[in-house]
Amino acid sequence: MPAKLTGRRSRSIALSVVVHDAIGVVTGLRGHRPAAIAESNVSEIMGLDGGSATQMRSMKIAGKAAKARPQRAAPASRRQLQKSQTLAHLTKAANDLFLRKGYVNTTIDDISARAGASRATFYLHFSKKWHVLKLLVEEKILPDSLKTYRQLDEITDLSAEGVSAWLNEALDRFVRHLNLLRVVHEAESVEPEMTHFNLECMRKCVDAMPNYLARWRPERETFARLRLNMLISQLDRSAGWLIQEGEEFDKEMIVSALLEFWLIVLRGAGNARDLE
Numbered sequence: 001m002p003a004k005l006t007g008r009r010s011r012s013i014a015l016s017v018v019v020h021d022a023i024g025v026v027t028g029l030r031g032h033r034p035a036a037i038a039e040s041n042v043s044e045i046m047g048l049d050g051g052s053a054t055q056m057r058s059m060k061i062a063g064k065a066a067k068a069r070p071q072r073a074a075p076a077s078r079r080q081l082q083k084s085q086t087l088a089h090l091t092k093a094a095n096d097l098f099l100r101k102g103y104v105n106t107t108i109d110d111i112s113a114r115a116g117a118s119r120a121t122f123y124l125h126f127s128k129k130w131h132v133l134k135l136l137v138e139e140k141i142l143p144d145s146l147k148t149y150r151q152l153d154e155i156t157d158l159s160a161e162g163v164s165a166w167l168n169e170a171l172d173r174f175v176r177h178l179n180l181l182r183v184v185h186e187a188e189s190v191e192p193e194m195t196h197f198n199l200e201c202m203r204k205c206v207d208a209m210p211n212y213l214a215r216w217r218p219e220r221e222t223f224a225r226l227r228l229n230m231l232i233s234q235l236d237r238s239a240g241w242l243i244q245e246g247e248e249f250d251k252e253m254i255v256s257a258l259l260e261f262w263l264i265v266l267r268g269a270g271n272a273r274d275l276e
Helices: 007-027 039-046 050-068 078-101 108-115 119-125 129-153 160-176 178-188 192-207 210-214 218-241 251-268
Strands: none
Touching (some): 078 108, 078 129, 108 119, 108 129, 129 160, 129 192, 160 178, 160 218, 160 251, 178 218, 210 218, 218 251
8 A cells, every 4th residue: 555645745746736737728738728718817716825826837938948949950851862862863964975975966865874763763853855954054054154244244344454354254154164055055956945945044144234234224125135145145156266176266366356346235325335
């Protein structure tokens, strides 16, 4: 037989149970939260003395603090990690094959085999072959291009020296991506959607120059965008001459030729001014 509880201890245990139940009612821990019952009324309803009421409030505060602690983000599932790794393998395989064999001569089966995946797995990530090239452009070329034109738009000194320095740096960036750009141009000849995507990339490059566009009257903005589009295309093609075997054009000559066109467009804002 267990020892009989003393009256004081019995009352203490009973009080703890009652306090717990009261807190459950007030905080909704038991699934009920009557609007008419307020925390200040619990002590009165239960006939608790000051010390017990204080204890009850402390318990509630501790409970709230525990709930307020930030929860750690759930770790990525193994399936998600595998999916990301497979996408990376497919993208790298496509990049290697496109640069070595060209776009047309690379098949989806080639990409899948090089990535150690099946054709079905490829279609889980890309619905068409040109979509993987689109991803490569978005990851490798477009961020660099946007940075290039944002820098141009921030130039306040539109002197020949300032714009010439920018053209030199821009050509260097184009040359870094030139092999992949050649793949893109090849894909355009067989994938109409790729042409539309390239136009969208060019639009983003033009959007990266809001200061230039703001100098034009609203009714002339379309014309201003056309001028930039033409110069961006020209810069893209000119970069190819720098590494083309047998070409007699060097970088200095190309920059000098491009400079005249860019100065007219950048300074003009609607009026072709005399070059300084």
